[in-house]
Amino acid sequence: MREKIPPTSFRLQPDIKLWLTEKAKSEDRSLNAEINRVLKQAKELEEKETLTVNN
Numbered sequence: 853m854r855e856k857i858p859p860t861s862f863r864l865q866p867d868i869k870l871w872l873t874e875k876a877k878s879e880d881r882s883l884n885a886e887i888n889r890v891l892k893q894a895k896e897l898e899e900k901e902t903l904t905v906n907n
Contacts (some may be wrong), residue, residue: 876886
């Protein structure tokens with residue numbers, strides 16, 4: 853069974869929302885899935901950069 857995640861509301865600038873919507877469509881994903889993918893990728897990149905700087 854999937855984990856129940858409570859909804860989160862936030863505002864996006866129109867150009868960012870349009871960009872995400874277009875990316876989601878081109879990858880056959882929902883807007884929610886695309887936002888999660890982009891944020892996860894940014895988090896992983898930041899963590900990788902932090903490890904590189906600290907070593």
